[in-house]
Amino acid sequence: MKADTCILFDSEAAETVCLEGLGRYFRLEPGKAAQSRHAYFDTFDWRLFAAGYSLELAAGELRLCSLLDDRVQAALAWKGRKPPAFATEIDAGEPLREALEELCGIRALMKQAELVVRSRELAVRDAEGKTVARVMMGSYAFHGGSAPFLREWRVRPLRGYAAEGRFFREQAGRTGTLRAGEGVHPLAMALRERRIDPFRYAPNRDLGFSPELPAYLAARSVLEHALEVVEANEPGLLADTDTEFLHHYRVALRQAKSALGLFSEVLPPDETNALKETISRLARASNAVRDLDVFLLKRGSITARLPGAFNPGVDTFFRRLKTERRREFKKLCAFLNSEALPAAKLQWRTFSTRLANPDFSPAPGLPVYAVACENISRRYGRILKRGAKLGPGSAEEPFHALRIDFKKLRYNLEFFRSLFPGRDIRFFIRHLRQMQGLLGDLNDIKVQRDFLAARLARLDLKTRDSANVAAALGGIIARLEESSLRLREGFPVAFKDLSSGRVRAIAERLFR
Amino acid sequence: MKILTLYHLKGGVGKTAAAVNLSYLAAAEGRRVLLCDLDPQGSATYYFRMRPARPVKVGKLLKSAKFAEKLVRESDYENLFLMPSDLALRQLDSKLDAGKHSRTRLKRLFAGLEDEYDLVVVDAPPAITLLAENLFRASDLLLLPVIPTVLAHQAMLKVIAFMDDEGLDTSRVRAFFSLADRRKKLHRDFMKELGRDRERFLSAAIPYASAVENMGLERRPLLDYDRRSPAAKAYRALWAECATVL
Numbered sequence: 001m002k003a004d005t006c007i008l009f010d011s012e013a014a015e016t017v018c019l020e021g022l023g024r025y026f027r028l029e030p031g032k033a034a035q036s037r038h039a040y041f042d043t044f045d046w047r048l049f050a051a052g053y054s055l056e057l058a059a060g061e062l063r064l065c066s067l068l069d070d071r072v073q074a075a076l077a078w079k080g081r082k083p084p085a086f087a088t089e090i091d092a093g094e095p096l097r098e099a100l101e102e103l104c105g106i107r108a109l110m111k112q113a114e115l116v117v118r119s120r121e122l123a124v125r126d127a128e129g130k131t132v133a134r135v136m137m138g139s140y141a142f143h144g145g146s147a148p149f150l151r152e153w154r155v156r157p158l159r160g161y162a163a164e165g166r167f168f169r170e171q172a173g174r175t176g177t178l179r180a181g182e183g184v185h186p187l188a189m190a191l192r193e194r195r196i197d198p199f200r201y202a203p204n205r206d207l208g209f210s211p212e213l214p215a216y217l218a219a220r221s222v223l224e225h226a227l228e229v230v231e232a233n234e235p236g237l238l239a240d241t242d243t244e245f246l247h248h249y250r251v252a253l254r255q256a257k258s259a260l261g262l263f264s265e266v267l268p269p270d271e272t273n274a275l276k277e278t279i280s281r282l283a284r285a286s287n288a289v290r291d292l293d294v295f296l297l298k299r300g301s302i303t304a305r306l307p308g309a310f311n312p313g314v315d316t317f318f319r320r321l322k323t324e325r326r327r328e329f330k331k332l333c334a335f336l337n338s339e340a341l342p343a344a345k346l347q348w349r350t351f352s353t354r355l356a357n358p359d360f361s362p363a364p365g366l367p368v369y370a371v372a373c374e375n376i377s378r379r380y381g382r383i384l385k386r387g388a389k390l391g392p393g394s395a396e397e398p399f400h401a402l403r404i405d406f407k408k409l410r411y412n413l414e415f416f417r418s419l420f421p422g423r424d425i426r427f428f429i430r431h432l433r434q435m436q437g438l439l440g441d442l443n444d445i446k447v448q449r450d451f452l453a454a455r456l457a458r459l460d461l462k463t464r465d466s467a468n469v470a471a472a473l474g475g476i477i478a479r480l481e482e483s484s485l486r487l488r489e490g491f492p493v494a495f496k497d498l499s500s501g502r503v504r505a506i507a508e509r510l511f512r
Numbered sequence: 513m514k515i516l517t518l519y520h521l522k523g524g525v526g527k528t529a530a531a532v533n534l535s536y537l538a539a540a541e542g543r544r545v546l547l548c549d550l551d552p553q554g555s556a557t558y559y560f561r562m563r564p565a566r567p568v569k570v571g572k573l574l575k576s577a578k579f580a581e582k583l584v585r586e587s588d589y590e591n592l593f594l595m596p597s598d599l600a601l602r603q604l605d606s607k608l609d610a611g612k613h614s615r616t617r618l619k620r621l622f623a624g625l626e627d628e629y630d631l632v633v634v635d636a637p638p639a640i641t642l643l644a645e646n647l648f649r650a651s652d653l654l655l656l657p658v659i660p661t662v663l664a665h666q667a668m669l670k671v672i673a674f675m676d677d678e679g680l681d682t683s684r685v686r687a688f689f690s691l692a693d694r695r696k697k698l699h700r701d702f703m704k705e706l707g708r709d710r711e712r713f714l715s716a717a718i719p720y721a722s723a724v725e726n727m728g729l730e731r732r733p734l735l736d737y738d739r740r741s742p743a744a745k746a747y748r749a750l751w752a753e754c755a756t757v758l
Binding site: 123128129130131158159160161163 | 562563565583585593731
């Protein structure tokens with residue numbers, strides 16, 4: 001029901017008092033009553049909620065609704081089936097699948113809340129017995145027997161009965177709290193009730209440094225935030241809910257390691273090197289799984305346009321990769337469940353704690369702004385120098401080195417973005433991202449090609465399956481080579497855009 | 513948007529009951545229906561337990577669909593809206609006469625409601641006036657309830673003759689038997705005789721029934737409180753035929 005007002009009540013008693021009061025002016029006629037269970041799904045990082053949607057499963061229907069007015073955007077009958085863990089589990093061509101794919105990407109859908117909803121229609125009639133408004137009385141409780149945390153009436157005066165509707169609202173507003181429109185979505189109220197902040201997990205949060213903040217304290221913030229992200233992703237990583245947990249976990253590790261290098265001037269060298277080594281060890285433990293994840297996720301693009309004759313070999317190869325991934329994942333879990341992880345985190349946390357004390361830093365007086373400008377301008381200068389030497393015929397190694405520079409520059413800009421004007425820094429990051437994408441693709445191709453070449457060398461060609469796999473790998477490697485060449489050919493133009501004009505002018509002005 | 517008018521020169525033939533029940537049935541099918549109660553007697557308005565929300569200014573009403581829209585009130589039934597009657601509607605003829613386009617004014621007014629409704633049902637007062645002439649021109653289907661008696665039939669013939677004289681298209685005129693009492697030989701004979709004219713007479717016949725009369729007590733469409741009665745079945749059959757013509 002499209003309501004124009006929502007009235008919230010604290011308790012059942014307040015509702016009863018309100019009904020008694022209204023009964024003096026209107027005939028209130030109860031209508032249909034219903035009870036249903038609503039399970040709400042979202043990704044770990046609440047992508048649907050952030051975009052203003054809720055995905056709910058209720059009464060055998062899976063529907064994507066707007067949080068603003070509860071209007072159904074896409075729906076699908078979903079009876080007696082396990083809720084979909086990924087958008088791709090919904091039939092191809094369904095609008096719901098398309099919407100979820102766009103909103104959630106490759107992230108898994110998890111049950112975030114389950115509510116029991118009781119509703120009852122109420123017809124509000126005048127002295128003649130004519131309905132002048134309709135009310136949907138609802139109460140929402142968490143599944144499992146708790147008392148309702150939300151009692152609301154959604155009121156819709158009938159057309160032509162605005163005056164009666166106004167009077168009804170005035171009277172009801174004496175006991176309840178009036179809100180214009182549809183009111184707050186039950187999911188939002190449920191999160192508030194459980195004190196869940198859907199926006200709490202923000203791996204790329206702006207840490208909000210002020211220019212005069214001592215650099216060692218900024219380093220501490222970066223390290224603490226990275227550790228928070230690592231820990232937030234651990235449960236999902238171990239449960240293997242989706243591949244993004246591992247990805248975010250590794251990005252946080254890389255950011256922490258990058259920060260240790262970036263702030264090296266203000267950090268004690270011995271302890272810093274030891275922590276760097278520990279973080280590298282954590283990252284190394286997950287290298288194999290991540291490489292396999294990337295391969296499996298990119299199957300579509302890697303094998304696109306391969307002749308159909310390669311299909312049997314491609315299928316066998318990816319089946320083997322999945323098996324290998326399972327094996328490697330077990331090893332990773334064993335590592336994460338071992339003493340190594342708590343010990344590493346303790347070392348990390350101790351380091352951060354000690355950083356609170358200026359005595360721990362060799363240069364406690366150095367402000368973060370100076371560190372930022374120096375690092376960014378040095379890194380950008382190096383990129384300009386290295387990039388200018390590269391062309392389509394260059395070897396792969398310098399491209400790889402340039403990619404690392406870009407990545408570090410990007411981390412610098414993300415750590416320090418609060419120190420510079422937002423518009424300029426966003427413009428700079430946008431252009432950087434484009435180039436980083438190209439170099440990242442080049443690197444992915446190199447990694448994939450080396451990975452395939454190593455597999456090819458290990459193949460025992462005596463079996464028919466392996467012969468098929470060898471043929472498919474040959475085809476894929478050839479395709480990757482073509483793509484690599486195409487990317488390298490496009491490099492000079494893309495790089496020119498970054499090394500001249502407005503981007504360079506901004507860099508010279510901002511980071512001088 | 514289509515316009516269906518319930519009209520007869522003679523009063524008390526079951527126009528209002530038909531207008532109310534046909535509107536209800538059309539809305540139940542999912543059409544957005546506006547029932548215009550243009551009869552100052554206001555029986556359709558009474559059946560829906562309504563009163564006008566504001567005083568009706570007939571001059572304004574005839575000039576602007578926007579003003580007409582302001583008079584519309586939502587019924588208790590989904591998709592069914594009503595423009596309630598008011599005693600002021602007795603001025604319709606004089607106001608039509610005083611204004612421009614006096615014979616096509618209502619057609620122009622209804623055109624302004626095109627986006628809002630799928631069907632407008634008009635409950636017209638019983639007289640051949642300028643208002644009736646407007647409705648003859650505006651309607652896609654002019655539906656005449658005919659009691660199977662000599663006088664009611666004569667009145668129907670007069671309406672058709674008038675339309676012929678005025679050069680109006682009578683192919684949009686249909687009649688149906690109303691208040692038909694099959695216990696009476698006269699009614700049976702008339703229905704048999706006139707019913708042969710398939711071009712003009714629809715086959716559905718609304719019986720004379722206390723269930724229909726009870727609408728005045730129930731103050732709601734017959735189909736809402738007694739959907740299994742023979743009269744309810746007859747209204748359903750009548751609507752099915754009207755829907756085909758429309």
